[in-house]
Amino acid sequence: MQRILIILPVLVLGACANLPEDRVPGGEPSEAPGLQVAAPESDFAAEDTVLYHLLVAELAGARGDLDAAVQHYLSAAERSSDSGVAERAARIAVYAGDNKAARRAAERWTTLSPQAPGADEVLAIIALRTGELEAATNHLQAVIRASSSLAAGFDEVSALLNREVESGKAIDVLQRLTQRYPEQRSAHYALGETALEAGRPRLALTAANDALSLSPDWRDGYLLRAQAYLATGESELGLADLQRLLRQSPEDYDLRLHYARTLLDLSRTQEALTEFQRLMERRPDDPQVTYAAALLAMDAGELEMAREYLLKMVNSGERADAAYYYLGRIAEQEGDYQGAIRWYSRAGGDYRAEAQLRISLVLAESGDLEQARARLQSLREDDPDLAPRTFAMEGEMLRSAGRLEESLAVYNQALAQSPGNTDLLYGRAMTAVSLDRLDLAESDLRQVIDAEPDNAHALNALGYTLVDRTDRVREGKQLIEQAYNIRPDEPAILDSMGWALYRLGEPEQALDYLEKAHERSEEPEIAAHLGEVLWQLGYKDRARSVWQQVLKEDPDNRFVTETMRRLTE
Structure with missing residues (x-):
């Protein structure tokens, strides 16, 4: 029979050239045109009959007729003593989703080759598909x-389960297997890994602990437990396991890289930077590590260090475009506008x-608003997909420059081209507030909220405006509360909550929110609000101190100066 499997592709190619197009040998039209092979004569040898069914099956498969392919493979398997034919029939039936045929072929396979592990794999897949978990x-x-x-x-079983069934069934089967192998750490590990991927970290944690109870020094067990702890929010315990391994x-190196990335995921910037620097000492030419260290240094405010790492990337040619971009960001942050544009x-x-858009921002920041606008217009002409973003940037530049009517006109033009774009609606609403067009602002923000009910910024903006x-x-406060439930640590939302409470005559409660907002952000408007509440509560020295911090940097800040003038007149 092995000879059949070897010569079959040759026969298939020859048969393809001689197939009739639409008639069977008797001369009558075929009921199922397309697949026509003469049936074997009754005196054909059994081997020739098997060959016939294999030939028809291959042709059917080539034409995409899986049902016919499965039936002929199955017929071949039941007539052949070669387990390879039964295996092929079983796997084709599994692929076609014909569980009944797959079971028959797999049973034939096990009859011919009782020790064949592949047959059990096929039978397991069929049982999983039909819900026979035991x-x-x-x-x-x-x-x-x-x-x-x-x-x-x-490992093989886990891969099969994750491929064939949803996580609930996979976990059910793995729990049954761990009961049969309670002393095998691999069983508990497989269960834990699947549970973690399924979003059940507590079960993963239990499984990891069971594995470690069997092998107290097992590296993979600690890695799994660390992941489970992190997924449950117990980050210190997860980090402790990684530190133990280190x-x-x-x-x-790979373990330290995993630890560094974990710190990065937890926003522990300084600790992550330290670990990436250690990695750089070990492998100074690893571009991924250098890149990560550069971004972390920027995030930590270590601009010289970041520049050094980015220039190293430029010199090596690794991720040079990213390096140019972030060198521009550093120059922009330092106020070196010409340097930023060059990078x-x-x-x-x-x-x-992104770099071209940043050039427009730099031009506006340096006072060349018209050149910035011209560049934005050129960008949207070159790339229409950028149009909504360039319009939003242009509208915001004009609003910041106090050219409110022009800003509104830009947003109107943009929304005529991209109606319903939530970024443009939000931007126009902010300009409308500045123009005292509160009806337009409310309409635009409500459109944003209707399209994106969890848009905390839109909820907060409308609530604060009201x-x-x-x-x-009170209506405004309800909207702010919705925003707060979505993003409770956002400084602008904390500020709005405090301001709403103050406007409702609850300055003591307002103070708590405003102090939290001020701790998180140095925005002058937040300082103005905090100072006003402190002033009204009788803490006038503290209020003056808060305001003076702003005025040191910006002596003419309108939020603070207007608040001070109103309260001291």
Whole structure:
């Protein structure tokens, strides 16, 4: 029979050239045109009959007729003593989703080759698909036994379960298997890994602990437990497990990289930077580590350090476009506008569009608003996909410059081209507030909220506008509360909550929110609000201190100067 499987592709190619188009040998039209192979004569040898069914199956598969392919493969399998034919029939039936045929072929396979682990794999898949979890568990146990090791077996089973069934069934089967292998750490690990991927970190934590109880020094067990702790929010315990492993293997580069990335995910910037610097000492030419260290240094305010790392990337040619872009960001942050433009101009690839937009911002910041607008117009002509963003930037530049009517006109033009764009609606609403067009502002913000009910910025903006500019203070506070429930640590939202409470005659409660907002942000408007509440509560020295911090940097700040004038007149 092995000869049949070897010569079959040759026969298929020959048969394809001789197939009739639309008639069977008797001369009558075919009821199912397209697949026509003469049936074997009754005196054909059994081997020729098998060959016939294999030939028809291959042709059917080539034409996309899986049902016919499965039936002919199955017929071949039932007539052949070659387990390879039965295996092929079983796998094709599984692929076609014909569980009944797959079961028959797999049973034939096990009859011909009782020790074939692949047959149990197929039977397990069929049982999983039909909801027979105990039967599936039995077959998967056979797969594990046939593997080179228990660890390899559980890896294979985990991959099969994750591929074939949803997480609930996968976990159910793995729990059954761990009951059969309670002393095998690989069983508990497989369960924990699947539970973690399924969003069940507590179950993963239990499984990791069970694995570690069997192998107290097992590296993979600690890594799994660390991930589970992090997923439950117990970050210190997760980090402790990673630190334990690092103490045992301080030279393990991949482990330290994993630890550094974990710190980064937890926003522990300074600690992450320290770890990335250690990694750079080990592998100074690793571009990914250099890049991560550069961004962390920027985030930590270590601009000289960041510049050094980015220039190293430029010199090496690794991720040079990213380096040019971030060197531009550093120059911009330092007020070196010409330097920023030079760096941004060199950024290409995925960073080109963003860099060109930043050049427009730099031009506006340096006072060349018309040149900034011209560049934005050129960008949207070159790339229409950038149009909404360039319009939003242009509108905001004009609003910041006090050219409110022009800003409104830009937003109107943009929304005529992109109606319903929430970024443009939000931008126009902010300009409308500045123009005292509160009706337009409310309409635009409500459109944003209707489209994006969880848009905390829009909820807060509308709520604050109602609190600050109308007598609908309680209605505004309800909107701010919705925003607060979504983003409770956002400084602007904390400020709005405090201001709403103050406007409702509750300055003591307002003070708590405003102090939290001021701790998180140095925005002058927040300082103005905090100072006013402190003043009204009798803490006038503290109020003056808060205001003076702003006036040192910006002596003419309108939020603070107007507040001071109103309270001291």
